[in-house]
Amino acid sequence: MSATTVDIDRATTPTDVVVRLCGVTKSFGDKRVLDGIDLDIAPGEFVALLGPSGTGKTTLLRLLSGLQRPDAGTVLVPPVRTVVYQEPRLVQARRVLANVTIGQRGKPAREPGLAALTEVGLADKAREWPATLSGGEAQRVALARALVRQPQLLLLDEPFAALDALTRLQMQELVADLCARHRPAVLLVTHDVDEALLLADRVIVLRAGGFALDRRIDLPHPRDRDDPAVVAHRRDHLSALGVTPRHSPQEH
Amino acid sequence: MTAASVLLAPALEAPEFLGAKTRNRWLSLLLRGSVPALVLVAWWYTTTHGLVSTEVLASPGQVVQAFWELVNTGQLWEFGLASFQRAGLGVAIGVSAALVLGLVSGLSRLGEELVDATVQIIRVVPFLALVPLFISWFGVDEAFKVALIAVSSASPMYAYTYLGVRSVDRKVVEAARGFGLRGWRLAVGVVVPSALPNILMALRICLGISLVGLIAAEQVGATAGIGYLVTLAQQYYRNDYMVLCIVIYALIGIGVDLVIRLVERTAMPWLRHGTATA
Ligand SMILES: Nc1ncnc2c1ncn2[C@@H]1O[C@H](COP(=O)(O)OP(=O)(O)O)[C@@H](O)[C@H]1O
Ligand SMILES: [Mg+2]
Numbered sequence: 001m002s003a004t005t006v007d008i009d010r011a012t013t014p015t016d017v018v019v020r021l022c023g024v025t026k027s028f029g030d031k032r033v034l035d036g037i038d039l040d041i042a043p044g045e046f047v048a049l050l051g052p053s054g055t056g057k058t059t060l061l062r063l064l065s066g067l068q069r070p071d072a073g074t075v076l077v078p079p080v081r082t083v084v085y086q087e088p089r090l091v092q093a094r095r096v097l098a099n100v101t102i103g104q105r106g107k108p109a110r111e112p113g114l115a116a117l118t119e120v121g122l123a124d125k126a127r128e129w130p131a132t133l134s135g136g137e138a139q140r141v142a143l144a145r146a147l148v149r150q151p152q153l154l155l156l157d158e159p160f161a162a163l164d165a166l167t168r169l170q171m172q173e174l175v176a177d178l179c180a181r182h183r184p185a186v187l188l189v190t191h192d193v194d195e196a197l198l199l200a201d202r203v204i205v206l207r208a209g210g211f212a213l214d215r216r217i218d219l220p221h222p223r224d225r226d227d228p229a230v231v232a233h234r235r236d237h238l239s240a241l242g243v244t245p246r247h248s249p250q251e252h
Numbered sequence: 253m254t255a256a257s258v259l260l261a262p263a264l265e266a267p268e269f270l271g272a273k274t275r276n277r278w279l280s281l282l283l284r285g286s287v288p289a290l291v292l293v294a295w296w297y298t299t300t301h302g303l304v305s306t307e308v309l310a311s312p313g314q315v316v317q318a319f320w321e322l323v324n325t326g327q328l329w330e331f332g333l334a335s336f337q338r339a340g341l342g343v344a345i346g347v348s349a350a351l352v353l354g355l356v357s358g359l360s361r362l363g364e365e366l367v368d369a370t371v372q373i374i375r376v377v378p379f380l381a382l383v384p385l386f387i388s389w390f391g392v393d394e395a396f397k398v399a400l401i402a403v404s405s406a407s408p409m410y411a412y413t414y415l416g417v418r419s420v421d422r423k424v425v426e427a428a429r430g431f432g433l434r435g436w437r438l439a440v441g442v443v444v445p446s447a448l449p450n451i452l453m454a455l456r457i458c459l460g461i462s463l464v465g466l467i468a469a470e471q472v473g474a475t476a477g478i479g480y481l482v483t484l485a486q487q488y489y490r491n492d493y494m495v496l497c498i499v500i501y502a503l504i505g506i507g508v509d510l511v512i513r514l515v516e517r518t519a520m521p522w523l524r525h526g527t528a529t530a
Contacts, residue, residue, distance in 0.1 A: 065430055082431065089427035093445030093522055102441065103432035129525040145431065 017076075018043050018152050018185040019064065024073035026059055033059050035209030036073065043152070044183040048196035050237060051206035057189040060206070061157050064187065078152035078185075082145070084159040088138035090130040097126040100145045109148075116144035119178060136167035140174070147178060154184040160195065172199060176221065193237050197230050198223050205240040213240035310492035315499060318492040327476075334476040338394065338469065339462045342401025347458055350406040351451070354413025355439055358447075368414065375407040380468055392473025401465040405458035412457070416450025417443055449523070452516055459508045463501060478504075 019041035026034040033056035041047055051057050062068040063075050065083050090099045100116055101109035117123050120140040130138060139159060146154060156175070160168040176199050179186050190196055196203045197217060205213040213236065219229055238244070292312070298304040299311035306314060322328040353371060356363035382403060390396035420443050428442045444451070463479075470479030478500055485493035517524070 067426065067430070083427070085423070085427065087423065089421075089424050091424055091428065091442050091446065093448065093520070094441070095522075102428060103437070129522040131522060132525050149431070 016042060018045075018078045019187070020074070020076040021063075022074045024060075024063065024070045024075060026056070026063065026068070026070050032209050034063075034070075037210065039204075039211075041153075041185050041187065043185055046179055046186045046188070046199060046201045048188045048190060048200035048203045049206055050190060050193060050196050050203060050241065052191060052241060055206050056209065057191075057206055058157055061155050061187065061189055064153070065155055080149055080151045081153035081155060082147075082149055082151040083155045083157065084139070084142050084146045086158045086161050088130070088135075088142040090138060090141060092130050094130075095126070096122070096128050096130060096133070096141055099130060099141060100148055102145065104149070112148050113144075116148040117141070119147065120144045120174060136163055136171065139163060139171065143171075143175070143178070147182060150182065151184045154179070154186045156186065156188040158189055158191070160192075161190075168195075173222075175199065180221070193234055193241070194225055196237070197233055198225065203233070203237060205237055207241065213237060307491060310495045314492040315495050318490070318496045319499075322496075331476050331478050331481055334474075334480075335466050335470070335478045338397045338477065339401055339459075339466055342398045342465065343405045343458055343462050345398065346402035346405035347409045347455065349402070350409035351413055354410045355417060355444070358414045358417025359439055359443060371407075371410055375411065379404040379407075379465070383468055387472065396473070397466075397469035400469045401462045404461050404465040408457040408461060409451075409454045412450045412454030413447065416447030416454075419450070420446040448520055449516075452512060452519070455515075456508065456512050459512075460505070463504065 017040045019039065021037050021039040024034055024037040024039075025032065037060070049057050049060065059068065061083070063070055064077055065081060066077075090096075091102065094102070097110070097113050097117065101113040104113075114123060114126060117126055120143055122137060122140055122144065125133065125137065125141075130141070133141065139162075143159070159175075160171050163171060172195060175188075179199075186200075188196070188199060200217060202214070202216050204211050204215075215233070215236070217233060219227070223230055225231075225234075295309070296312045299306055299309055300313070310318075319328075322331075353367050357367040357371070358364070379400065382400065386396050386399055390399055424446070425438070425442060428438055433441055466477060466479035467482055468479070470477040471483050474480040474483075478497070481493065481500070482497050484490075485497055
């Protein structure tokens with residue numbers, strides 16, 4: 001294991017992981033975006049992957065969802081994994097419920113589909129067309145679509161980035177709630193340190209092709225962004241990202 | 253009111269409405285019909301007042317008379333039915349074959365490599381150039397006519413289907429793959445519905461082209477059909493029949509348009525919902 005990951009407590013045995021990356025390398029042209037990444041994720045663990053734009057967060061996620069192949073190294077993932085993208089990516093020609101149950105066969109998919117829509121608070125939109133939804137609603141449908149197949153691994157690629165601040169807060173709570181209930185392993189890609197610190201059990205900073213920081217956040221939920229422990233974590237993560245905050249919120 | 257607010261507050265006004273305006277249905281219908289109606293009046297006026305000789309252009313009255321002649325001899329139904337069967341069968345065969353080919357080459361790389369170049373080459377051949385060849389293969393009977401119409405309607409359907417499949421949002425297709433849709437289920441569940449506007453547009457064009465096919469096909473070996481009617485009018489130099497043919501084609505055009513509009517409304521309900529921003 002590389003030196004960057006010693007920070008975390010590795011209680012997990014090889015049989016007890018849902019994701020295992022070993023020496024994963026990916027280049028585009030002569031730009032090495034991921035350089036020998038090692039990563040284990042335990043069942044039910046909520047991992048946030050932080051990094052500035054263009055550092056390869058999406059690339060890592062696409063490797064995990066099989067949309068891209070690594071140049072070197074191994075990628076091991078569980079059989080059931082789903083993705084929520086930055087945009088909802090709904091099929092405009094199918095109704096909301098059909099979008100949620102997409103790829104699942106026949107009538108039996110209906111009930112779980114409705115249940116998932118109820119969980120995201122959109123049961124009454126089941127018969128609507130995607131074009132009638134607001135951005136936040138469409139993204140909740142995308143979340144329901146990802147949850148309905150009870151994934152062992154849920155991949156979230158900046159799912160809140162395109163939402164307004166208020167909707168984003170509501171969505172973050174919803175995701176925290178649903179993940180606490182269904183306990184999939186989660187890899188949340190984000191560039192928002194606060195979001196990562198509010199939601200995740202473990203926060204990883206991706207920088208220059210490797211992990212600059214990989215830290216467990218052992219704080220109870222729900223978290224307060226002004227909690228001194230959170231503030232301390234924020235400072236460390238920001239400095240790992242190469243940002244030196246001039247003053248933290250406490251010093252106002 | 254303070255002096256500052258007098259100076260600073262500009263006159264407010266309601267914003268100009270930039271959204272889609274809803275129109276009165278009846279006014280819209282009236283306007284739509286007004287231009288064809290004007291043309292009809294001009295036709296009627298010029299031919300009945302001697303401005304245009306009825307040798308050159310039969311008057312509306314003469315055309316209506318010719319129409320009744322056809323109705324009374326029962327030929328209108330006979331001709332209509334004969335042509336309808338030929339066109340229906342030909343379009344059905346041509347369209348379904350082209351739909352499958354278009355989907356195959358739009359959906360898979362291998363399919364595109366195998367199908368697209370070949371079809372694009374064949375597509376450029378004017379189907380009327382196939383008439384002599386088809387006659388020598390199929391004779392002058394029904395098989396020849398159906399085959400000609402099938403070929404004529406296949407190429408637009410192929411081109412539009414291929415285009416439609418290619419322009420389906422790749423991000424949505426990628427997401428659908430991620431949720432386990434593959435092969436024909438991906439095609440039926442996501443790609444075809446999303447490409448439906450293109451496919452229906454192709455159907456419109458195919459039905460139009462099949463009329464051209466009918467005229468060509470019914471010039472030989474036919475004793476019935478609306479294409480045969482054109483031949484008849486030409487042989488007997490009946491100007492009223494010539495014009496009647498045009499009127500019949502125009503009516504068929506209106507009919508096809510109405511049917512396709514109806515299909516569009518029922519088959520693509522999502523287009524009538526939602527806003528431009530979503
Ligand atoms: N398909 C591709 N072809 C070429 N370069 C790519 C491709 N995908 C990503 N990249 C490059 O890899 C880098 C990382 O991209 P990405 O993973 O999308 O970053 P992030 O999601 O962290 O913002 C960027 O510099 C991007 O330009
Ligand atoms: Mg990204």
